[in-house]
Amino acid sequence: MSSSAATGQVRASHILIKHQGSRRPASWKDPEGRIIKNTTRDSAVSQLTVIRDDIISGKSKFEDVASRISDCSSAKRGGDLGPFGRGQMQKPFEEATFALKVGEVSDIVDTDSGVHIIKRTA
Numbered sequence: 001m002s003s004s005a006a007t008g009q010v011r012a013s014h015i016l017i018k019h020q021g022s023r024r025p026a027s028w029k030d031p032e033g034r035i036i037k038n039t040t041r042d043s044a045v046s047q048l049t050v051i052r053d054d055i056i057s058g059k060s061k062f063e064d065v066a067s068r069i070s071d072c073s074s075a076k077r078g079g080d081l082g083p084f085g086r087g088q089m090q091k092p093f094e095e096a097t098f099a100l101k102v103g104e105v106s107d108i109v110d111t112d113s114g115v116h117i118i119k120r121t122a
Contacts, residue, residue, distance in 0.1 A: 008086060011122035012097045013079035015051065015065060016072040018114035019044040027071035036071070044115045045108055052117050055105055062105065062119050071114060083122065093118065 018027055019039040026033035051069065054060040066079030074081050086094060090111040100106055100120035109116045 009083045010085075010097050010120055011083045012081055012100075012118050012120050013062060013066060013077075014072065014074065014081060014093075014116045014118045015048065015062070015070045015079055016114050016116050017044040017048050017069070018071040022114040023112045028073050028075065029071065041110075041115065048108055048115055048117055052105060052108070055117075079119070080121070 017039070018025060018030075018036045019041045020037055021041055022036060025036045027036065030036050047069075051060070051065055055062050055065065063078030063080075067075050069075070070079055072079070081089075084094075086098070088094070089097070090113070092109055093111050093116065096106045096109045096116075097118050097120055100118065102120050102122060104120055106116075106118040106120075109118060
């Protein structure tokens with residue numbers, strides 16, 4: 001059993017696209033929130049679906065896309081959020097991450113922050 005499993009921790013990277021419904025409609029790359037306020041949830045989901053397909057097919061690398069696209073400051077680390085345990089992330093995010101096998105990429109996950117795809121790394 002790996003040490004991370006023993007402590008009940010996982011490690012993940014994610015790509016976040018914020019939209020009008022996000023609780024903080026601004027980000028490191030859109031500080032005024034101009035783009036975010038004009039992005040519907042549907043449009044955020046379609047962007048992320050294309051991105052996910054490119055990653056799954058091997059056309060794009062998760063970390064590269066995260067560093068360019070993600071509205072989370074973790075973009076600067078290729079989307080890496082580091083290790084976390086239960087109760088530290090929003091529930092839908094936590095459940096999706098814990099359900100993944102290491103190396104797997106989630107489907108679209110909705111949280112108060114926006115829409116995500118998550119890659120479990122440990």
